[in-house]
Amino acid sequence: MLPWGGQLRKGSMAPSFKKCIVALLVLLATSLSIKTPPALADDQPQKRTITISGKGSVKAAPDMVNVSAGVESQAPTAKDALAKNTAAMTKVVDALKSEGIAPEDIQTTNFSVNPRYEDRDDDRPRRIVGYNVYNSVYVATHEIGKLGAILDQLVSAGSNSIGGISFGIAKPEEMENEARKLAMEDAIAKAKLYAEAAGAELGPVMTISEQGGYVPRFAAAPPMMEATAKAVPIEPGTEKLDIEVQVTWELK
Secondary structure (H helix, E strand, O other): OOOOOOOOOOOOOOHHHHHHHHHHHHHHHHHHHOOOOOOOOOOOOOOOEEEEEEEEEEEEOOOEEEEEEEEEEEEOOHHHHHHHHHHHHHHHHHHHHHOOOOHHHEEEEEEEEEEEEOOOOOOOOOOEEEEEEEEEEEEEEOOHHHHHHHHHHHHHHOOOEEEEEEEEOOOOHHHHHHHHHHHHHHHHHHHHHHHHHOOOOEEEEEEEEEEEEOOOEEEOOOOOOOOOOOOOOOOOOOEEEEEEEEEEEEEO
């Protein structure tokens, strides 16, 4: 039975049906032979570019300083070592406050209680002969001129561990922006020079990337000493901020 209701005898085929089959085969072959045309080649010429690095540096006097101060105490028992350390650290914190350091600018950064063992040259187990207690605080102040007096007060109060002195800029954003401007000016000047030497002109900026930024400067800790009538001499120096930019232009 054919789709339209007719019948096809065995061994025979209607002429119209043959034509239909042939047309379908031709259409199928034609569709298979059609290929997707390749993408049109980019007729646009390759853009000429130039990539240059520029550097900008800015210096400024620091307006803040951080310092770490601690007390290490020893005693035969942990309880006695802790009591001894607590009394000493209380004096240290009181000394900082007496120098005008606000409580929110004093932060405990380390506290530990550890056994102290006897020294032995043989393989026998070592006995505990005492305990060490260590407590330290991190101090921040904008009064850099008082740092020497603060250090002297710390030693007088019983601090036997001072370090981590770092000078910095409280708000370095202005310095960073000024360094960015200088870095871009440096990159533009170099790019114009190279472009002119190559017989071209700078076109629009295509990309800009940045490296660098502000990093606080750490100073060496003063050696531990006896309290003196004169404040510890401290030289804050200057802070330096470096920014490097990499800029790509299109050449005309």
